[in-house]
Amino acid sequence: MVGSEAASHFAAPVKIKQMEKILLRNIDVPEFHRLAAYESAGGYRSWRRVVENMKPAELIDEVKASGLRGRGGAGFPTGMKWSFVPKDSPKPKYLVCNADESEPGTFKDRLLMERDPHAVLEGTLIAAYAIQSHTAFIYVRGELAFGATQLESAVAEAYRTGLIGKKIFGSGYDLDVIVHRGAGAYICGEETALLSSLEGSRGWPKLKPPFPATHGMFGCPTVVNNVETLAALPWILERGAAAYAALGTEKSKGTKLFSVSGHIAKPGVYELEMGYPFKTFLEEDCGGVPNGKKLKGVIPGGASMPVLRPEEIEKVNLDYESVQAAGSLLGSGGVIVMDETTCMVRAAWNLARFFAHESCGQCSPCREGCHWMEKIFHRIEHGEGEAADLDLILNISGNIMGNTICPFGDAAAMPAAAFIKKFRDEFDAHIAKKRCTVRRELE
Amino acid sequence: MAVEFSPETLKKFEETVGRYPKKEAAMLPVLYLAQQEFGYLGPEAIAYVARLMGQEPARVQGVVSFYTMFNTRPIGRHHIQVCRTLPCALGGAERITAFIKRKLGIDIGQTTADGRFTLSEVECLASCGTAPMMQINDDYYENLNEEKTEKILESLT
Numbered sequence: 001m002v003g004s005e006a007a008s009h010f011a012a013p014v015k016i017k018q019m020e021k022i023l024l025r026n027i028d029v030p031e032f033h034r035l036a037a038y039e040s041a042g043g044y045r046s047w048r049r050v051v052e053n054m055k056p057a058e059l060i061d062e063v064k065a066s067g068l069r070g071r072g073g074a075g076f077p078t079g080m081k082w083s084f085v086p087k088d089s090p091k092p093k094y095l096v097c098n099a100d101e102s103e104p105g106t107f108k109d110r111l112l113m114e115r116d117p118h119a120v121l122e123g124t125l126i127a128a129y130a131i132q133s134h135t136a137f138i139y140v141r142g143e144l145a146f147g148a149t150q151l152e153s154a155v156a157e158a159y160r161t162g163l164i165g166k167k168i169f170g171s172g173y174d175l176d177v178i179v180h181r182g183a184g185a186y187i188c189g190e191e192t193a194l195l196s197s198l199e200g201s202r203g204w205p206k207l208k209p210p211f212p213a214t215h216g217m218f219g220c221p222t223v224v225n226n227v228e229t230l231a232a233l234p235w236i237l238e239r240g241a242a243a244y245a246a247l248g249t250e251k252s253k254g255t256k257l258f259s260v261s262g263h264i265a266k267p268g269v270y271e272l273e274m275g276y277p278f279k280t281f282l283e284e285d286c287g288g289v290p291n292g293k294k295l296k297g298v299i300p301g302g303a304s305m306p307v308l309r310p311e312e313i314e315k316v317n318l319d320y321e322s323v324q325a326a327g328s329l330l331g332s333g334g335v336i337v338m339d340e341t342t343c344m345v346r347a348a349w350n351l352a353r354f355f356a357h358e359s360c361g362q363c364s365p366c367r368e369g370c371h372w373m374e375k376i377f378h379r380i381e382h383g384e385g386e387a388a389d390l391d392l393i394l395n396i397s398g399n400i401m402g403n404t405i406c407p408f409g410d411a412a413a414m415p416a417a418a419f420i421k422k423f424r425d426e427f428d429a430h431i432a433k434k435r436c437t438v439r440r441e442l443e
Numbered sequence: 444m445a446v447e448f449s450p451e452t453l454k455k456f457e458e459t460v461g462r463y464p465k466k467e468a469a470m471l472p473v474l475y476l477a478q479q480e481f482g483y484l485g486p487e488a489i490a491y492v493a494r495l496m497g498q499e500p501a502r503v504q505g506v507v508s509f510y511t512m513f514n515t516r517p518i519g520r521h522h523i524q525v526c527r528t529l530p531c532a533l534g535g536a537e538r539i540t541a542f543i544k545r546k547l548g549i550d551i552g553q554t555t556a557d558g559r560f561t562l563s564e565v566e567c568l569a570s571c572g573t574a575p576m577m578q579i580n581d582d583y584y585e586n587l588n589e590e591k592t593e594k595i596l597e598s599l600t
Contacts, residue, residue, distance in 0.1 A: 200470030
């Protein structure tokens with residue numbers, strides 16, 4: 001099938017800060033997706049130590065002490081999430097690795113799955129042991145066929161060598177791992193939607209509470225952890241919680257992956273210690289905005305997070321608290337850079353179209369509101385906007401916020417409002433002049 | 444032609460269902476099997492899967508229609524899916540789509556008369572650092588420009 005132009009299977013080139021790498025430590029090692037290579041670099045030693053020497057409660061305490069927080073976007077403390085699973089439940093327990101990476105601007109999990117699938121798998125096993133699950137799922141986004149293949153090979157190798165299956169390392173612990181492919185739906189990255197999908201249904205989110213930790217897949221206790229979160233576990237167990245907690249800031253521990261795209265000299269996936277200065281990162285590590293252009297705006301945490309103006313990132317550091325204090329959120333670490341030629345109306349319309357396309361349709365504020373916002377942004381960009389349109393979008397956005405079952409509604413509403421509030425002049429000019437007033441760089 | 448799995452696929456179906464804690468959880472992998480076997484998920488294929496899974500056809504249809512990767516009508520041998528979301532748009536995705544439309548003489552959602560290509564626009568494919576990009580069947584093609592895109596299309600028969 002692949003012709004003269006070989007299809008590329010690997011994610012963007014990786015540039016790494018000169019610091020000790022945790023998640024990307026082996027990412028450039030050739031053939032590292034194979035078990036032999038992974039084991040020769042110390043792989044599965046943590047898994048063996050956990051099964052042979054650790055009680056689940058000790059493991060949970062260790063991960064709590066590391067300060068590791070969920071890297072899927074919400075930043076919830078991982079050890080605490082595990083501790084909510086009832087220990088005495090007679091029902092089966094499930095661990096799910098969320099490999100449904102779909103947040104626009106984010107491509108870090110794909111890199112891990114494709115190049116270091118055994119680290120993802122080892123983390124999945126460790127988490128499953130922590131909650132004493134005997135069935136773990138890796139829910140891979142349907143489009144990521146190559147990542148799924150890499151994970152399937154890793155799982156097959158692990159079965160062949162007794163790393164998973166029955167009576168692992170001669171213990172009484174059994175664990176099966178199933179790689180499950182999604183089928184195309186952004187919403188399935190949301191954990192309750194993912195579980196609906198895994199149950200064989202439409203990917204519809206469910207109300208919380210009850211939380212998946214007590215009522216997850218088929219009503220059984222379930223923990224859903226992101227790929228990047230899980231991939232950090234082998235290192236944490238190998239080097240100790242204190243070593244991980246020594247990195248980062250008071251509340252944002254360790255390292256995090258950042259996917260950088262848009263108008264930037266060196267796009268790619270970077271691993272940074274939490275708390276790294278945003279401006280230094282963009283200008284020095286990523287080479288800044290190319291072609292002598294000026295920065296106009298940057299989305300720090302994936303398309304769901306509010307855009308920031310250049311002056312707003314002056315003092316921001318890349319950790320959960322600092323980005324939040326600046327009025328946005330760290331989210332998935334998907335950094336989208338826009339230079340001065342970018343039409344912000346068109347950018348807002350592009351993202352509104354994304355959310356309109358991906359709304360699952362359950363809650364009317366989101367189902368209707370996302371499409372209304374998309375239509376209004378479209379007409380402003382195409383010279384048919386009216387003076388009242390901006391307040392109308394802000395009104396719709398406000399009526400979505402907090403009024404939906406899942407956080408998708410907020411994720412669609414926040415960026416729409418932020419674009420208008422931060423670049424109001426540009427929206428006003430489009431409406432007043434009845435045309436796009438910025439060079440059509442996006443076309 | 445009767446819409447039913449070959450003996451080999453039926454075996455795969457049993458294996459797949461056996462891996463899951465409940466039969467219904469195997470719905471997506473079973474639909475993939477059906478799509479592979481029948482080419483697309485038309486009403487007959489959906490009715491067949493419903494029978495195999497012990498569910499109502501309407502329920503299976505509801506699942507199929509929710510996900511973008513299930514095709515309810517025949518598509519071309521090469522399914523071109525150009526990413527249109529912001530990072531790719533900033534990198535010139537609209538030019539790539541316009542070029543493909545001109546080159547193949549089809550619009551988005553259409554298939555070439557010879558059944559070789561179907562063109563779709565899709566949302567973010569998690570390849571933003573190498574924008575603009577497209578997926579053709581399972582493969583990613585990144586850092587596209589018109590010249591590169593033309594060579595890729597010509598290489599696919």
